[in-house]
Amino acid sequence: MNNISTPVRRLDAVEKTAGYTKYIADRDFGDLLYGKFLRSERPRARLVSVRKPALPDGYYIIDKDDIPGENAIHMLGADWPVFADDEVRFIGQSIALVVGPDRKVLEELVNQFEVRYEDLPAVLSLEDSMALKGGALHNDDNCYADYHLLKGDPDRAFEEADHIYEHTYETGPQEHVYMETQGFVGVWEDGKVHLHGSLQCPFYVRHAVTPVLGVKDDGVRVTQAPTGGAFGGKEHYPDIISTALAVAVDKLKKSIGIFYERGEDIVNSVKRHPSRITIKTALDKEGNITAMDFDSILDGGAFESCSCIVLQRTIFHATGVYDIPSTKLRGRALATNHIPFDAFRGFGAPQAIFALETHMDHLAEMAGVDPVAYKERYFMKKGSVTITNGKIHEEVKLPEILARAKEMSDYDRKAKEYGKGGNRGIGLSFFNHGGAFTGNGEKAIINAHVKVRKRADDVVEIYVSNVEMGQGLMTTFSKIAAQTLEIPIEKIEFIQPDTDIVPDSGPTVASRSIVIVGTLVGKASAKLKKQWVDGEEITVWQEYEEPDFVIPWNQDTFQGDAYPSYSWGVNVVEVEYDPVTFEVSIVGLWNVYDVGVPIDRMIVEGQIEGGLVQSLGWAYLEKMEFKEGRIQQRTMADYVIPTTLDVPAIENDFILNPYPEGAFGAKGAGEIVHNGGAPAFVSAVEMASGKRFDTIPLTPERIMEAGR
Amino acid sequence: MKKKIDFVLNGEKISMEIDPLKRLLDVLREDCSLTSVKEGCGEGECGACSVLLDGEIVNSCLIPVGTVEGAAVETVEGIRESENGKRIIDAFAEEGAVQCGFCTPGMMVGAEWILRKYENPTSDEIRTALSGNLCRCTGYDMIISAVEAAAKGGRK
Ligand code: FES
Ligand code: FES
Numbered sequence: 001m002n003n004i005s006t007p008v009r010r011l012d013a014v015e016k017t018a019g020y021t022k023y024i025a026d027r028d029f030g031d032l033l034y035g036k037f038l039r040s041e042r043p044r045a046r047l048v049s050v051r052k053p054a055l056p057d058g059y060y061i062i063d064k065d066d067i068p069g070e071n072a073i074h075m076l077g078a079d080w081p082v083f084a085d086d087e088v089r090f091i092g093q094s095i096a097l098v099v100g101p102d103r104k105v106l107e108e109l110v111n112q113f114e115v116r117y118e119d120l121p122a123v124l125s126l127e128d129s130m131a132l133k134g135g136a137l138h139n140d141d142n143c144y145a146d147y148h149l150l151k152g153d154p155d156r157a158f159e160e161a162d163h164i165y166e167h168t169y170e171t172g173p174q175e176h177v178y179m180e181t182q183g184f185v186g187v188w189e190d191g192k193v194h195l196h197g198s199l200q201c202p203f204y205v206r207h208a209v210t211p212v213l214g215v216k217d218d219g220v221r222v223t224q225a226p227t228g229g230a231f232g233g234k235e236h237y238p239d240i241i242s243t244a245l246a247v248a249v250d251k252l253k254k255s256i257g258i259f260y261e262r263g264e265d266i267v268n269s270v271k272r273h274p275s276r277i278t279i280k281t282a283l284d285k286e287g288n289i290t291a292m293d294f295d296s297i298l299d300g301g302a303f304e305s306c307s308c309i310v311l312q313r314t315i316f317h318a319t320g321v322y323d324i325p326s327t328k329l330r331g332r333a334l335a336t337n338h339i340p341f342d343a344f345r346g347f348g349a350p351q352a353i354f355a356l357e358t359h360m361d362h363l364a365e366m367a368g369v370d371p372v373a374y375k376e377r378y379f380m381k382k383g384s385v386t387i388t389n390g391k392i393h394e395e396v397k398l399p400e401i402l403a404r405a406k407e408m409s410d411y412d413r414k415a416k417e418y419g420k421g422g423n424r425g426i427g428l429s430f431f432n433h434g435g436a437f438t439g440n441g442e443k444a445i446i447n448a449h450v451k452v453r454k455r456a457d458d459v460v461e462i463y464v465s466n467v468e469m470g471q472g473l474m475t476t477f478s479k480i481a482a483q484t485l486e487i488p489i490e491k492i493e494f495i496q497p498d499t500d501i502v503p504d505s506g507p508t509v510a511s512r513s514i515v516i517v518g519t520l521v522g523k524a525s526a527k528l529k530k531q532w533v534d535g536e537e538i539t540v541w542q543e544y545e546e547p548d549f550v551i552p553w554n555q556d557t558f559q560g561d562a563y564p565s566y567s568w569g570v571n572v573v574e575v576e577y578d579p580v581t582f583e584v585s586i587v588g589l590w591n592v593y594d595v596g597v598p599i600d601r602m603i604v605e606g607q608i609e610g611g612l613v614q615s616l617g618w619a620y621l622e623k624m625e626f627k628e629g630r631i632q633q634r635t636m637a638d639y640v641i642p643t644t645l646d647v648p649a650i651e652n653d654f655i656l657n658p659y660p661e662g663a664f665g666a667k668g669a670g671e672i673v674h675n676g677g678a679p680a681f682v683s684a685v686e687m688a689s690g691k692r693f694d695t696i697p698l699t700p701e702r703i704m705e706a707g708r
Numbered sequence: 709m710k711k712k713i714d715f716v717l718n719g720e721k722i723s724m725e726i727d728p729l730k731r732l733l734d735v736l737r738e739d740c741s742l743t744s745v746k747e748g749c750g751e752g753e754c755g756a757c758s759v760l761l762d763g764e765i766v767n768s769c770l771i772p773v774g775t776v777e778g779a780a781v782e783t784v785e786g787i788r789e790s791e792n793g794k795r796i797i798d799a800f801a802e803e804g805a806v807q808c809g810f811c812t813p814g815m816m817v818g819a820e821w822i823l824r825k826y827e828n829p830t831s832d833e834i835r836t837a838l839s840g841n842l843c844r845c846t847g848y849d850m851i852i853s854a855v856e857a858a859a860k861g862g863r864k
Binding site for chain 2: 007009010012013014015016017018019020021022023025026176177178179180181226227228229230231261262263469470471472602603605606609610611612613614635636637641642643644645647649650
């Protein structure tokens with residue numbers, strides 16, 4: 001293994017394919033009781049009374065009165081209660097947990113509760129939220145966040161503009177559909193609660209559970225179980241399950257499992273934030289863009305969760321890969337009585353990029369220019385000023401990325417040949433994604449630590465809190481250590497993340513694992529190499545160090561470098577369109593990325609392809625609607641994700657651009673892959689149909705209804 | 709109401725007293741400890757619970773165990789040691805077909821079915837055969853390549 005990008009076999013591939021891997025529901029915990037939630041049936045109501053059913057022997061009800069500590073789930077805020085107290089805020093909110101040995105009996109018991117509600121006027125849309133219908137749900141303005149950004153002199157640019165174009169773009173909610181549903185088991189062990197679960201962030205779970213039990217940090221133990229997909233859906237939602245479960249285990253001192261069925265998971269777990277983004281663009285006499293004004297609104301749902309942080313990423317990606325001379329932005333995350341919206345791969349950036357790219361396509365069309373040629377003029381370069389008045393510090397290789405993407409997809413020829421409305425179309429999107437936590441979060445909030453330990457048998461163990469959830473982390477981290485130490489990868493052991501065993505290297509989110517934690521693993525391995533003595537046990541620690549080139553971040557004014565580095569990409573989507581049925585089929589997919597240096601080409605290509613297909617699902621198949629606050633798609637037959645027949649073969653390539661601060665030159669790659677699929681798809685359908693669109697999912701009904 | 713059911717599981721005759729309405733999926737997981745068979749949806753939409761029933765691929769979550777009386781049921785546990793099985797596992801590992809792995813045993817059952825049915829499956833045939841097996845991680849392309857490679861007996 002000389003080149004870090006040369007693929008190795010994933011360390012977990014054989015075990016998983018052959019069915020040996022034990023996910024949480026596959027494990028034998030001995031005598032296990034099960035837990036089932038009683039949930040709110042109303043979007044907004046006062047909880048007048050809860051009449052409990054008579055319980056058979058061996059069955060228990062756990063509710064707010066059983067909580068030894070606080071009835072508040074600590075995420076960023078702590079507004080979401082473990083069990084509803086005197087009011088409910090969304091359909092599906094936990095009111096109580098019924099525990100017992102037989103899952104069928106539990107279901108019957110849940111149905112026997114008599115809950116009396118006094119309905120309150122529910123906030124079922126962004127309009128309702130802005131109108132403060134029924135009184136504010138959050139603060140006095142229903143804003144979880146209301147942010148403003150300013151760059152240059154947009155007011156003047158709009159005053160002097162020759163032409164102004166304004167339009168609004170909307171995106172729908174998206175369900176993660178990790179193939180393994182949410183699952184947790186809690187056991188009473190060594191005088192404390194030990195939680196095993198399918199999760200992304202063991203220390204988030206611990207942080208959520210300890211105040212609820214009223215115990216110190218080490219008063220709860222959290223171990224990650226092999227995780228069957230997550231995509232952000234197991235970032236905060238596990239806090240909801242584990243807090244209630246911990247209360248039950250703490251009270252009953254028994255082993256209890258909570259395993260969601262698919263329908264229960266679709267209807268009750270968090271989703272991607274729906275968005276409504278209005279962009280107003282000022283153009284001068286020559287048709288040049290002089291300024292943009294954004295009004296970016298996310299539906300935050302019934303509790304804050306991490307909506308503010310998601311919104312930050314939305315607004316910091318508002319201008320995507322373009323250097324717009326002057327910009328003005330207002331961003332809001334609004335409280336509603338929908339299910340809380342939360343993390344999903346891309347974390348608010350896909351919504352921003354969809355609005356921006358589609359808007360740019362429309363501007364190009366009005367200018368009578370090919371959209372790619374139009375967009376190229378505004379590419380960021382090294383030294384460009386960002387929307388937060390920070391700087392692009394790296395070489396921006398978009399021209400090379402674009403050239404390669406055109407070559408692979410034959411874009412120029414096809415775009416010319418297909419023309420508008422010829423039932424065949426090709427679309428190309430540009431996008432980027434800032435690596436790791438926003439601003440100084442990596443130092444100020446996380447300050448990751450990793451540990452690398454060489455055993456006496458010369459096997460090297462990696463201790464981090466970042467988890468393998470399908471993205472290949474266990475293999476890439478092992479590869480970084482092996483390559484740095486110049487030992488075979490078989491001599492590396494990745495320790496299963498467990499809060500009693502590993503240091504806190506932060507959550508498995510924000511495309512930070514490789515670029516931040518992988519880099520620390522590399523540094524620790526380099527230290528270990530210097531100290532290496534055969535046959536001796538040696539432990540090395542490494543703490544995060546902030547790169548020294550960044551423009552310092554101000555978290556109050558959002559000024560400075562929002563991210564030290566970005567990954568960049570282009571997606572090309574080719575479609576065929578049936579003007580009679582309004583059905584679209586995807587016939588070609590090409591992707592080119594700058595992710596610095598890919599740590600294992602095949603693993604990163606796996607991210608690229610999987611993320612793209614998820615993004616395409618969001619773009620045209622995955623419809624989720626709310627009616628009176630209730631999710632209408634309740635099964636996988638209703639909520640349709642792409643199958644083998646919805647996507648063709650996919651081709652990928654990389655433009656290398658080593659990032660000096662990243663292990664072996666790597667930058668983040670886990671989330672950028674969801675940013676560009678939707679706008680490229682919509683652009684292709686616009687070409688094929690000759691129509692203009694502004695809303696996804698772009699279903700056949702929407703295509704039919706859209707005017708020219 | 710229990711009933712005596714006899715069937716052949718991974719080549720071995722077994723006999724059990726069981727509620728004939730219990731889902732084959734649950735019988736395999738709970739009564740036979742065959743946890744390669746996963747529940748992804750419980751409603752016939754995802755293929756994570758795929759098994760071979762008399763050589764045909766079926767969703768075990770839709771099958772009451774009473775209906776498999778006298779039939780042959782095969783799961784990954786019965787396939788993984790065979791020549792085909794080893795080739796499939798090898799190809800999946802080699803071609804990057806595995807990410808979170810939750811869909812993978814079901815995909816492997818699908819691949820086994822394809823290998824038995826086609827000598828030289830085309831990628832279209834593979835896509836059609838696996839269209840009932842959902843994967844949320846990979847975007848499918850590497851799975852298709854893996855099955856092609858397995859059918860060819862090595863890396864393509
Ligand atoms: S669990 Fe049987 S098809 Fe999904
Ligand atoms: S590998 Fe995760 S669902 Fe297929």
